[in-house]
Every structure is written in C-alpha cells, then in structure tokens.
Amino acid sequence: MSPSVDKKTQPGARGIPQGPSADGVWVNLNPVPGLVIANVPVPDGQCTCVVVQGGRMSWVGPQAQVPAEYQALRRWDAHGALATPGLVDCHTHLVYGGQRANEFAMRLAGATYEEVAKAGGGIVSSVKATREASEDELFALAAPRLQALLDEGVCAIEIKSGYGLALEHERKQLRVARRLGTAFGVIVRTTFLGAHALPPEYAGRSQDYTDLVCNEMLPALAAEGLVDAVDVFCERIAFTLAETEQVFQAAQKLGIPVKLHAEQLSDMGGAALAARYGALSCDHIEHLSQDGIAAMKAAGTVAVLLPGACYTLRDTHLPPIAQLREAGVPMAVSTDHNPGTSPALSLLLMANMACTLFRLTVPEALAGITTHAARALGLQDTHGLIAAGRPANFVLWPLSEPAELAYWYGHKPACTIVRQGCVAADGLGIDLPHGGRNGI
Ligand code: DI6
Ligand code: FE
Secondary structure (H helix, E strand, O other), X not given: OOOOOOOOOOOOOOOOOOOOEOOEEEEEEEEOOOOEEOOOOOOOOOOEEEEEEOOEEEEEEEHHHOOHHHOOOOEEEEEEEEEEXXXXXXXXXXXXXXXXXXXXXHHHOOOOHHHHHHOOOOHHHHHHHHHHOOHHHHHHHHHHHHHHHHHOOEEEEEEEOOOOOOHHHHHHHHHHHHHHHHHHOOEEEEEEEEEOOOOHHHOOOHHHHHHHHHHHHHHHHHHOOOOOEEEEEEOOOOEOHHHHHHHHHHHHHOOOOEEEEEOXXXXXXXXXXXXXXXXXXXXXXXXXXXXXHHHHXXXXXXXXXXXXXXXXXXXXXXXXXXXXXXXXXXXEEOOOEEOOOEOOOOHHHHHHHHHHOOOOOHHHXXXXXXXXXXXXXXXXXXXXXXXXXXXXXXXXXXXOOOOHHHHOOOOOOOOEEEEOOEEEEXXXXXXXXXXXXXXX
C-alpha cells in the first residue's frame, strides 16, 4: 500500500511541501480564545487576520490594521470559520506490525490487561509482528493511520519505538517514523522507548536488557539522529524505578530529554523521578500522588492524559484532574494510539473523552490537544498557538463555536488545514473561485 497523500501534493525531498503554498493574507478567521496571540489586539466581535509569508505566520491582528506591506499579497477568505492552531498528538505508538483485536475480545471475556500480558499476549505479541515486518511494510501499515490523524488537523505528532526491543528493530521503527514525517510533510518527534517491555530472549534478565538499552541501543540510535526524546514504561509489569533512572541517566549523558509512562496501573513514584530529570511530560498518571503532582509542577513537566487507554481498559481509576488543575500543571490530551490499549485514530474523540470521562472543561481539552501537547514535545515555541513568528499551522473548521470541537464524535469535520506553510486540505473550499462551498 502506498501512502494516500493528496493528489495535488508532491512528497518533498526535504519533507516539507505537501500542497499549495499558504502564503497570503488569511482574512475573516474566528480563532478559539486562548489559542491565539495577536500582534495588535482584535476587538470583540471582529474577525482575525493572519498573514503567512514564506510558510510562516508573520502577523496576526484585526483586518483593518494589516500593515500596508502585506496588502498586495494573495487573499484567502475564511468567511468567519472557527480557527485553531494545528493539532498536536503528543503520545503515539503509531508504527507496529499486526493488530490485537483478539486481546480486546479476551478482555471482554473477563481477562485483565496484566493477565493478557502474562499469557504471552500484550506488548510482546506486537513485538513479534513488528520484528517480522520490513521497514517498507511498517511504513505502509502506519501511513493510513497517520493520514486519519492528519485529516483531523494534526500538524505535529510524536511517534515512539518500543515494539522492536532489539537494536535493528527499534531502528526500523524510528526510521519509519522519520520517513512518515518526510512523506506527509508533518512534524514528527521520535521517542526511543526501548524500555517498553522485556523481550522474550531476555526473560528473567531485566538488568541485562536495561544495560543493553542504555549502553548500546540508545547511543547507536542517537548517533544516527533517530532520537528526539527517551521514554520508559515504569510499571510493575515493565521496568522498575531503578531501571527507569538508569535509562534517564543514559539519556541525560547524551543531552536527550526524557518523558515517562508513569503511574498507569500503580503508583511507582515514577512522576517524581521523571520530574527530577526535568521530564517533558509524564503520561497516563491515573495513580499519580500529590507528591508527584508537586514535583511535576516544580519541574514544568506536562501531564499527558490518555482517555482512550482508560476507555479501552475500562479503567475506573481516573487521573487526579482536580488536583492537577489546582496545582496549575499543564494538561495535554493525546490518543496514545497503540494496538493494545488505545487503537484510537481521532484526537477530537480524545478531547471529547477527556471532557466526558475526565471532566476537563472545553478550554482545557482544546489547550490539551494544542498548546500543552506542543509543550509535551518541547515544541512550545513553534506549535500549538496561532502567533506570529511560527510556521503556519492552523485549521479552519466548519463549526460555529469552540465547544463543537469536543462535542461531536464519530464525525470528521471537513476542515481546511494549513500544515507547515502548505494548504494540505481544503474542506471549506476556500481555494475555489467562488471562495467557499460551505456557505459560512
Ligand atoms: N502503556 C500503554 O498504554 C501502551 N504502552 C504503555 O507503556 C500499551 C502498549 C501495548 O499494549 O501494546
Ligand atoms: Fe503509551
């Protein structure tokens, strides 16, 4: 299968241009409050104008005050469409072989996640299928998953390894992640998750495998430029706190930022450890303690909420949202797309679930899939906000109010997407001669 990129796009040699240039003056936008920073304040009730030049947003403000130098540029009329920054999916395991619908069925028949793992299923069964797949096969499998996320306005995405668990197979996953970024013109941040599970050939030799991760796999993959961040699954059924720290030390030595699958099934104290290493994010955190929250706040670590995993596992132990809110810890929301616990391919559905299952407010959920998700990837200066000086990444929605983004589910709005300075999709028909087919 080849990647289903839009017909008018050309996979760029440098991995950027995927559609016509978005350069010009974008008028009559209605940005979601809190997700835009204007150069000149936009009075209430007035539309916003965004100037794009050379693929970057160069000015944001009221239409009446667009500087003269931009007046002659091409005009794109959004007709008052709701606008958000490009969405950011900050936690995915998108590249893997096979799928695990059988485990879904097992759990419905009564087995727990831990029982499935102990019975030889779980992560290790995806490891087998991933090892058997070639790089091209993994690319072909991941491409339509990525396309589904992109169709909803995702402009930056994290992709983890962790289903190879041996140097050549982890390399394969990370190389596919990089190739996806190039082929689809989307920002991909790669995360090395070698410490995801113990590979079968290391059964009972957890320390030996951790040494391999730290001393061979990570340095080799980092030298190849394949690692933007390092993650560990710190859990009873995965890696201990001490092993996690060993991996963090190896990452620190190489100057690579860390993040952590923390306190998903139990309180291991992982979040406090990660915060000590200045982690970008702690993810899952259903069993996060008050100490963990305080440590994350002090370190500026983002809390990444993954309602898709809670939903799939029918987990009733929810993350401590009220305490995180109270402490002022930034909360991101992500798909955690993976074949075991969250086969989710809609970030908007995750925003809906973050509201309905976790009781996030709409503004929290929308910041969670944009601004705070960007921070969880270290992309806070380039993504997650409509603001001058950033690469042009924004989405125009056929919706009339922000709450609709978290309200509908099972419905992909036909949006217009500007991704990395290109018009990657034009569901609103802004590029049509009559300037819009949706009557907005
Ligand atoms: N936590 C998760 O939710 C995924 N990995 C992890 O560390 C689950 C991965 C899987 O079951 O394949
Ligand atoms: Fe995960």
